[in-house]
Amino acid sequence: MSDQSIQSRYRVVILGGGIHGVGTLHDLASRGWRDVLLIEKGAIGSGTSSKSTKLIHGGLRYLEHIRDFGLVAEGLRERKLLMELAPDLVHPLPFLFPVLKKGGMPRFMIKTGLSLYDFLAGKHGLQKHTFVNNQDAIREAPPLNTDVFRSFYKFYDGQTDDLALTTRVANSAISLGAQVLENTFVERIEPVANGFLIHRQGHPEPLSCRFIINATGPWAHELLHRSKIEPEFIGINNKGSHIIVRDLGLKVGVFLQSPEDGRIFFVLPWKDTTLIGTTEDQFDGPIDSLETNKNDVSYILEHTNRYFRAPLTEKDILATFSGLRWLAKDKTAGLSDTSRSYRISEFKSGDGVMYTIYGGKLTAYRALSEVIGDEICKAFGDEAQSQTHLQKFWSNTGPIHHVSDPILRFKSVG
Numbered sequence: 001m002s003d004q005s006i007q008s009r010y011r012v013v014i015l016g017g018g019i020h021g022v023g024t025l026h027d028l029a030s031r032g033w034r035d036v037l038l039i040e041k042g043a044i045g046s047g048t049s050s051k052s053t054k055l056i057h058g059g060l061r062y063l064e065h066i067r068d069f070g071l072v073a074e075g076l077r078e079r080k081l082l083m084e085l086a087p088d089l090v091h092p093l094p095f096l097f098p099v100l101k102k103g104g105m106p107r108f109m110i111k112t113g114l115s116l117y118d119f120l121a122g123k124h125g126l127q128k129h130t131f132v133n134n135q136d137a138i139r140e141a142p143p144l145n146t147d148v149f150r151s152f153y154k155f156y157d158g159q160t161d162d163l164a165l166t167t168r169v170a171n172s173a174i175s176l177g178a179q180v181l182e183n184t185f186v187e188r189i190e191p192v193a194n195g196f197l198i199h200r201q202g203h204p205e206p207l208s209c210r211f212i213i214n215a216t217g218p219w220a221h222e223l224l225h226r227s228k229i230e231p232e233f234i235g236i237n238n239k240g241s242h243i244i245v246r247d248l249g250l251k252v253g254v255f256l257q258s259p260e261d262g263r264i265f266f267v268l269p270w271k272d273t274t275l276i277g278t279t280e281d282q283f284d285g286p287i288d289s290l291e292t293n294k295n296d297v298s299y300i301l302e303h304t305n306r307y308f309r310a311p312l313t314e315k316d317i318l319a320t321f322s323g324l325r326w327l328a329k330d331k332t333a334g335l336s337d338t339s340r341s342y343r344i345s346e347f348k349s350g351d352g353v354m355y356t357i358y359g360g361k362l363t364a365y366r367a368l369s370e371v372i373g374d375e376i377c378k379a380f381g382d383e384a385q386s387q388t389h390l391q392k393f394w395s396n397t398g399p400i401h402h403v404s405d406p407i408l409r410f411k412s413v414g
Ligand SMILES: Cc1cc2nc3c(=O)[nH]c(=O)nc-3n(C[C@H](O)[C@H](O)[C@H](O)COP(=O)(O)OP(=O)(O)OC[C@H]3O[C@@H](n4cnc5c(N)ncnc54)[C@H](O)[C@@H]3O)c2cc1C
Pocket: 015, 016, 017, 018, 019, 020, 021, 039, 040, 041, 042, 043, 044, 045, 046, 047, 048, 049, 050, 051, 052, 053, 054, 055, 056, 057, 184, 185, 186, 187, 215, 216, 217, 218, 219, 220, 223, 238, 239, 240, 241, 278, 322, 323, 324, 325, 326, 357, 359, 360, 361, 362, 363, 364
């Protein structure tokens, strides 16, 4: 979109074109709102929303904490809905969950977790989990070394192309009249009596608006600090890295567990390649300096090779990518109290509000966007309802495009 078509005042400006930014844009556009603008510093989806594990899932591992059961149930509901809304982008994928001969989660615990997962999915469920012996498992996941496995369970989840999904949602919003400005960096936000001024790099005239949705993900606190606004929560960035190797012939995803730290990681078939990850380490550096390093690669190779017949080496790696899980922690809570659930903080300025989004999942972006859309509509006395759950509000075409080749994508996006 050209800068000439930009108005000087909007009801709502969304900062950040990841899944949460485009999701809230689509939500408001589906309610008939036209004067909503999204500003993205790079290309749509160039942040975390193209660096995920690409699962559309409830999150089996979140069942460790009762407090996260609601999060899992929401993810399972949204999984089914996204499969209906974008069947070409979100498809079911069978997974193998191994029972190890030594260490790892005991069989009864895996079985209980999967039964609970099926139960929480209820009528939104895919196929229920089943038992699989080693011979059948190796047919579907040939690289596995069955010497280390007692047996397996098979269950179903969803897989997507995260960047294509983010692009699809952006184009759907644009087709409903919403506006998107890419390659525009927001330097700072200035609270004023009737809302906010938004200062863009290279543009002397600020934009004004009543509501801001700060969907800049891991960059959110950098923006708040530049704007001299004190964040309500402590923001924690957890780095997650993946490697892409040649197609190892997997017909299923495999759920693996590190026997030392109990961490779960995945080996997945993805677009004629195999995707493996992720690591999880706290990251305190400047966000734009994030990259996959030697330690990340060694961790992934070492843990994967314990379960493979023929070990992978660095030479097998075609591309790597890293993203940041951006979580909110209450200023008084311990690190282990940090739920994977999303949080939204509010900063008021006169009759305006800035919402800052923390956490969240690709899978549940639509539900989160609806919550924010409801809040904003309430403030304007507008009773329009979100329509993003209806196919006719989605569009397959539009001005935003993405690189579909998985290797080219991560070589160029970094
Ligand atoms: C390693 C990893 C694996 C994951 N796997 C999964 C998974 O399998 N399934 C799942 O459901 N979820 C997964 N997630 C979670 C999911 O990917 C994220 O919750 C989601 O992508 C976050 O989207 P976002 O829009 O909040 O942030 P982002 O996608 O990071 O978007 C923020 C945008 O803001 C822009 N921006 C920043 N600063 C400015 C500025 N000053 N001006 C203008 N624009 C700015 C950035 O360029 C960026 O595009 C994973 C996350 C990670 C890190």
